[in-house]
Amino acid sequence: MRAVFLILLLAAGALTGPTDPAHAAPSYGEKAVAVAASKQGAPYAYGATGPKRFDCSGLTLYAFQKAGKRLPRTAEQQYKHTHHIPKAARTAGDLVFFPRGATMAHVGIYAGDNRIWHAPRPGTRVRLERIWSEAVRYGRAT
Numbered sequence: 821m822r823a824v825f826l827i828l829l830l831a832a833g834a835l836t837g838p839t840d841p842a843h844a845a846p847s848y849g850e851k852a853v854a855v856a857a858s859k860q861g862a863p864y865a866y867g868a869t870g871p872k873r874f875d876c877s878g879l880t881l882y883a884f885q886k887a888g889k890r891l892p893r894t895a896e897q898q899y900k901h902t903h904h905i906p907k908a909a910r911t912a913g914d915l916v917f918f919p920r921g922a923t924m925a926h927v928g929i930y931a932g933d934n935r936i937w938h939a940p941r942p943g944t945r946v947r948l949e950r951i952w953s954e955a956v957r958y959g960r961a962t
Contacts, residue, residue, distance in 0.1 A: 849913015902959025
């Protein structure tokens with residue numbers, strides 16, 4: 821009887837999955853990074869939201885949608901929709917915004933190690949790149 825109980829207990833654990841946080845499912849931000857990375861090499865196209873072509877905010881919109889989070893369409897709207905955070909608090913999956921004047925002109929997904937996944941501009945492709953400016957702002961999808 822004890823053997824049957826032990827087998828049932830072990831089977832229940834296997835069905836419910838691991839409880840160790842190290843084995844938990846990745847956060848939506850980490851999922852968004854993985855989705856963006858899977859689009860490496862996709863061509864830039866103004867106004868495109870995937871799945872084969874993207875502009876900057878189209879890539880972030882697509883990646884977060886696949887990760888289970890909704891974002892508005894444009895970089896400016898996405899900035900207004902996020903919780904603004906300091907550079908020291910950024911983590912993989914946060915959004916990195918590049919201002920031009922009073923608006924956000926570009927957005928990418930923070931990948932860690934001071935790098936972002938983004939769709940830079942016409943004539944380029946989705947890529948991982950170092951953040952090239954100190955004049956950026958960070959936002960976390962809520």
